[in-house]
Amino acid sequence: MFLTATFSFAQNGSETSPKGARSVGMANANTSLIDPWSIFNNIGAMGQMDNNAIFCAYDHRLGINELTTLAAGATLISQYGVVGLSLSSYGGELFNQKSLGLGFSHQIDKNSFGLKINYLQTNIEGYGKRGVPIIEFGGLSQIIPELSFGLHVFNIARAKLSPHSNDYLPTVIKSGICFKPTENLKVNIEAEKDILLKPVAKIGIEYGFTKRFWARCGHQSNPSNLHFGIGFKPKNFSIDYAVAQNNQLGFTHHFSFNYFIKKP
Numbered sequence: 001m002f003l004t005a006t007f008s009f010a011q012n013g014s015e016t017s018p019k020g021a022r023s024v025g026m027a028n029a030n031t032s033l034i035d036p037w038s039i040f041n042n043i044g045a046m047g048q049m050d051n052n053a054i055f056c057a058y059d060h061r062l063g064i065n066e067l068t069t070l071a072a073g074a075t076l077i078s079q080y081g082v083v084g085l086s087l088s089s090y091g092g093e094l095f096n097q098k099s100l101g102l103g104f105s106h107q108i109d110k111n112s113f114g115l116k117i118n119y120l121q122t123n124i125e126g127y128g129k130r131g132v133p134i135i136e137f138g139g140l141s142q143i144i145p146e147l148s149f150g151l152h153v154f155n156i157a158r159a160k161l162s163p164h165s166n167d168y169l170p171t172v173i174k175s176g177i178c179f180k181p182t183e184n185l186k187v188n189i190e191a192e193k194d195i196l197l198k199p200v201a202k203i204g205i206e207y208g209f210t211k212r213f214w215a216r217c218g219h220q221s222n223p224s225n226l227h228f229g230i231g232f233k234p235k236n237f238s239i240d241y242a243v244a245q246n247n248q249l250g251f252t253h254h255f256s257f258n259y260f261i262k263k264p
Contacts, residue, residue, distance in 0.1 A: 017040060017069075017088070017090075017099075018037070018040045018057055018059070018069055018071030018086075018088045019037060019040055019041055019254075020035065020036070020037030020040070020041070020055070020057055020240065020254075020256045020258075021057065021229055021231075021240035021241050021242040021254040021255055021256040022035060022037065022206075022214075022216065022229065022231055022240045022242070022256070023037060023041055023242075024059075024227060024229060024242035024244055024252075024254040025204070025206075025216030025217070025218065025227055025228060025229015025230070025231070025240070025241075025242035025254075026188055026204025026205065026206055026216050026217075026218045026227065026229070027202045027203060027204045027217075027218025027219055027220040027225065027226075027227040027244075028041075028190075028202055028204070028218075028220060028227075029176055029188035029189065029190040029202040029203060029204035029218060030042065030176075030188070030190070030204075031045070031138075031140075031150030031151065031152050031174055031175060031176040031188075031190050032045065032140060032148050032149065032150035032176055032177065032178035032188060032190075033045060033178075033188070034046075034048045034049060034140070035049070035258070036049070036053040036054075036055045036073065036075055036084075036258050037055065037057075037073075037256070037258075038084075038105075039073055039075060039084035039085075039086045039101070039103050039116065040071070040073070040086055040088075041152070042114075042138040042139075042140065042150050042151075042152040043084070043103045043104075043105055043114035043115065043116040043136060043137070043138045043152070044105055044112055044113050044114040044137070044138030044139035044140045044150065044151070044152065045105070045112065045114075045138065045140040045150060046075060046082050046084055046103065046105040046112075046114055047081055047082050047105030047106050047107040047112030047113065047114055047140075048107055048112050048140060049075060049077065049082055050077075051077070051260040051261060051262055052074075052075055052076050052077055052260070052261040052262075053074065053075050053258055053259060053260050053261065054072075054073070054074045054258075054259050054261070055072065055073055055074070055256065055257060055258040055259065056070075056071065056072040056073075056256065056257055057069075057070070057071045057072070057254065057255060057256035057257070058070060058254075058255045058256075059071075059252065059253070059254045059255075060252065060253045060254075061252045062246070062249050062250050062251070062252055063250060063251070065092060066091060066092030066093075066094070066095075067090075067091070067092075068090070068091075068092075069088060069089070069090045070088065070089045070090075071086070071087065071088040071089075072086075072087050072088075073085055073086040073087060080106065081104055081105055081106035081107065082104070082105045082106075082114075083102075083103070083104055084101075084102070084103045084104075084105070084116075085101070085102055085103075086099070086100070086101040086102075086103070086116075086118075087099070087100055087101075091123075093125065094124070094125040095122075095123070095124050095125070096122075096123050097120060097121065097122050097123070098120075098121045098123075099118050099119065099120045099121070100118065100119045101116055101117065101118040101119070102116065102117055103115065103116030103117070103136075104116075105138075110141065110142040111139065111140070111141045111142070112139065112140050112141075113137075113138070113139045114137070114138050114139070115135070115136075115137055116135070116136045116137075116138075117133060117134070117135055118133065118134040118135075118136070119131055119132075119133055119134075120132055120133075120134050120159075120169070122161060130161060132159040132160065132161070132169065133159065134154070134155050134157075134159050134169065135155070135156045135157050136152065136153060136154045136155065136156065137152070137153050137156060138150070138151060138152035138153070139151050139152075145180075146179060146180050146181060147177060147178070147179055147180070148177065148178045149175070149176075149177050149178075150175065150176055150177075150178070151173075151174075151175045152173075152174050152175075153171075153172070153173050154170070154171065154172040154173075155168075155169055155170060155171040155172065156171070158171050168196075170194050170195075170196070171194065171195045172192060172193070172194050172195075173192070173193050173195070174190060174191065174192035174193070175190065175191060176188055176189055176190025176191065176202070177189055177190075183208075184207055184208040184209075185205070185206070185207050185208075186205070186206040186207075187203070187204075187205050188202070188203070188204045188205075188206075188218075189202070189203050190202045190203075190204075197222075198222050199222070200220060200221055200222045201220070201221045201222075202218065202219070202220045202221075203218055203219055204216065204217070204218035204227070205217055205218060211233075212232060212233050212234055213230070213231070213232055213233075214230065214231040214232075214233075215229075215230055216228065216229040216230065216231070216242065217229070223246060223247075223248070224247060225244050225245060225246050225247075226244070226245045227242060227243070227244045227245075228242065228243055228245075229241060229242030229243070229254075230242075236259065236260045236261070236262070237257065237258060237259045237260065238257070238258045238260075239255075239256075239257055240254075240255070240256045240257075240258075241253075241254065241255055242254040
């Protein structure tokens, strides 16, 4: 149990934050993905959404219940931009984190920018609880119809885990491009850098066999992980599943559900 809590704390970064199964199936090369999970992945991309949505996800990491992530959220399109609410819970009794976030994104021509404020509460058995605000910023720009560029920064102000500790919560910078050579094919290439860790390279591919069924795959470095996923979208909702394979630790399964509400 102690090792589980220690491992959880070591993974306390973008690795355990909710992303949605679509993103996971593409090796989390998600900076330029436009979907409800943009509120977690890149708040700037959320401004280009076409429909309101409510959504939820379940991530079962490496077969260990203490490493499970539950997440939910909602987005609302207004005349000023898109407002989003996010909720997530990660961990078990010895170590857990809960997050509540509120974000806003606005589109100007073919560019969109967003800002999000999270309240992250960390609970470590024997050490107590600590809640801190975390600010993140993101943007997405369409360079040409087939190519777009995204940028996202998490924890701009470098919040600490505790005022009595020198342990900072992760500050993560990521940027990527999305190349869409055809209507059915999407290729995402992304680089991610936690300022205290080695950079991570990602590549993800999504192919739509029909307007209702997609297949996805991807690869991520440091550590080397393979990702696979599928998606199904009948009418006004979508169901996605993904699995990530770590050569040393095993498999992680991800499920997410999105319900879309058309603008009046």
